[in-house]
Structures are given as structure tokens and as C-alpha cells.
Amino acid sequence: xxxxxxxxxxxxxxxxxxxxxxxxxxxxxxxxxxxxxxxxxxxxxxxxxxxxxxxxxxxxxxxxxxxxxxxxxxxxxxxxxxxxxxxxxxxxxxxxxxxxxxxxxxxxxxxxxxxxxxxxx
Numbered sequence: 154x155x156x157x158x159x160x161x162x163x164x165x166x167x168x169x170x171x172x173x174x175x176x177x178x179x180x181x182x183x184x185x186x187x188x189x190x191x192x193x194x195x196x197x198x199x200x201x202x203x204x205x206x207x208x209x210x211x212x213x214x215x216x217x218x219x220x221x222x223x224x225x226x227x228x229x230x231x232x233x234x235x236x237x238x239x240x241x242x243x244x245x246x247x248x249x250x251x252x253x254x255x256x257x258x259x260x261x262x263x264x265x266x267x268x269x270x271x272x273x274x
Contacts, residue, residue, distance in 0.1 A: 157189070162197040162212035167256040169202075183207075190229055198233065200269075207270030211239065215253055215261040223251055226265065239269045 170181045190196055196213040211230055215250040218226070223246045234244050250266045 157193045157195060159194040159214040160256075160258065160260040162193040162214070162262050163257040163260070164197060164199075164212065184241070188233065191232060196230075196233065198237065205271075206268050206269050208266055209239070210264055210266045212254075212256070212262045212264055215263055216219075218263070223248070226251065226263065230265065234267070237257055237269070239267065243267055243269045 156189075164185075177221070181202055183202060185197060185199045187195065187197050190213060194213050196211055199210050201210070201213075205274075211233065218229075227244065227246050228259050231244070244268070246265060252264045254264045255260050256262045
């Protein structure tokens with residue numbers, strides 16, 4: 154990845170939950186990938202299961218985005234959502250799914266979680 158002024162999300166202090174392939178209630182972390190947003194900002198995308206739902210969480214630096222609205226954040230991450238084939242009905246950011254956290258190096262990171270798949274029971 155090209156050098157950028159934005160820090161790369163550091164999740165080295167995170168221990169993934171082992172994926173449980175339970176026929177009734179599958180849970181756990183599925184995997185992760187990294188890339189860069191259109192402005193060159195590095196991101197990390199983690200996918201996971203919880204109570205039958207498939208979710209993704211995107212982490213990227215808050216630097217220069219401290220006062221960005223949810224619609225502006227959604228526009229910024231839309232290419233990632235399209236590339237990940239997130240269905241249109243799930244391309245939404247609710248107030249409770251947008252958080253700012255500190256990563257393992259103490260950098261401020263957005264943590265945006267979206268439900269991308271619903272249970273099929």
C-alpha cells in the first residue's frame with residue numbers, strides 16, 4: 154500500500170472469535186481485508202456472524218473527517234460496499250453503528266458496522 158498521511162488501522166490488540174458452524178446459530182469472525190478509500194486513506198474491513206446476521210465493520214482514520222456527517226461517510230465508503238457486493242437495502246449507516254474508537258496504536262478510527270445479510274430461518 155502506498156505511503157499516506159493517514160494511519161493504517163491497527164487491530165493487533167483484537168483477538169478474533171473462532172467461527173462456529175452451528176446449524177442453528179452460527180457466530181464468529183469470518184475474515185478481514187485491507188485496502189484504501191478513494192482519498193488514499195487505508196481501511197480494514199472485518200466480516201463476522203452474530204445471531205444469524207452477517208455483518209461487516211470498516212475501520213479507517215478520523216483524521217480530517219472529525220465533523221463528517223453519516224451521509225458523507227456513506228459516500229466515502231460506497232466504493233468498498235459496492236466492491237463487497239453489499240445489497241442496496243443494507244447500504245445504510247444508523248446512528249448507533251457509527252463510532253469513533255482508538256486503535257492499538259492510539260489513533261482515532263471510525264468503526265462503521267453494517268448488517269449485510271439476514272438469517273434465512
